[in-house]
Amino acid sequence: MATVNGYQGNTPVAAPAGTAASRQPVNAPKIVDSQSVLRRLQSELMALMMSGDCGISAFPEEDNIFSWKGTIQGIKDTVFEGTEYKLSLSFPNDYPFNPPTVKFETGCFHPNVDTCGNLCLDILKENWSSAYDVRTILLSIQSVLGEPNISSPLNSQAAQLWSNQEEYRQVVLKLYKPPSA
């Protein structure tokens, strides 16, 4: 393996073959890692269930621990009070070194959530840290609901309306459809 890398470094011509070869060892540890990813997700599930945080919950889908369904409730005294949102969390094979993909399954009228439910949150992208877990993700999303980042909105209509909290509340309640399950 070391010789292959050295070869690649010295002769750019062989680069394609070299990268193809070097990709394998990157994948190989990932397969081994899946055991530790499982362990981590299981531990997180336990911790989340034991923590008893109010307003957030999550649980793996039937037979796939890499895919979770979570719910968050709007924080009291925000325009989202009394609403509940269902999310899907999909964990990559190299979790926690890369963040899970989080989407709103319930429509959410929010400056940082687009109409498809995609969420723009720095800690789930460039500011991800492997020290985060499902619990901190859900708590972060919960707090972002009440404190959106207006400067880079996905939903510009919501961003514009944010300054008028009373009207915003009306729109939230009008558009809100409680999660079915």
Add this chain to the structure above:
Amino acid sequence: MVSDSITNAPIPSAPNSKDFSKKKRANRSAKLKQCKLDARREQWLSQVAVKSKGCKEEGNCAKKERDRSLENLRQRDEDNNDDGSIHHESDSESPSNSPANSLLGGGGGGSGGSDSGTNFIGSSSSRSSISGSSSGGCCSGSITEEEEEDGCLDDWEAVADALAADDDNNKPEPEPENSSSQSPSESQLSMHSDSTPELTNGFGLDSANSMTESARMVPRISGNNTQAWRPDDAYRPQSLPNLAKQRSFPATNRHFGHGGVPWSRNSVLGAPSSCPICYEDLDLTDSSFFPCLCGFRLCLFCHKRILEEDGRCPGCRKPYEHDQVESEASVQGGSFTVRLARSCSMIARS
């Protein structure tokens, strides 16, 4: 004696085993048991070695724990006296209880003599050492060797208390074997002459501070002494260690002893016991690994993984410093140089 117990093993277990493979397993389990037994004995002896150095410092704090465990032990004393004779027999006959039995970490207390023989050497040694100390207290002259046992007691008790509670339950049972394993070690003391004075010091300190303790222990002497095996005892279980074997132990003592002390310190400090990234337990190298100024700690595997991709500390999101990357390559020296780098930069800032 090892070979004896092994060759005997399949015979008593024959009714249990329906085919040859099971016999084999029983045989293997007997060997395994012997290994465990040896390991336990080494561990226990290492406690003696540690004790000989650190008895003065640790004596006081360990005393409370010792007090507690003494009470526990005393309560179980009666049961133990009853159990004792039973276990002598069962142990000498059947080193070959079912494999599962010997594999159980510290299973059912009353389940089998062989069980106690393998697994509880350590805990029971603490018990027998208590008896030693008590006798040492009242008839100091003749039983000087047993003061050594007392020397190891404090330290061992601290460790034993930290162990799972079910260990406690099983403590009394293996006593017969242990007192026998103790007797060789007593005679072994003569070789160890240098450590003896310190040990007696430790004991003196103990006895001075805790007269009540020794007073309480006195009544137990008779019971324990009648149960102790002598090297020439006819009923002495074959699987018990012989003197020749124990002579080789002191060489390895140091290593075990040093490992044990930091462990107890760590638990006191409340350092993270598992990596926050992969949730695996931190080993000794990991727990002395300080990769970032922010104090966020993780195991070496996860650290390496992060360096390959993101390169930022999960705790503060600042990039890991480059010199730490290099030090990380050499695992042994790594933690130390990192610590140095840390203190240097702190000085520079302040």
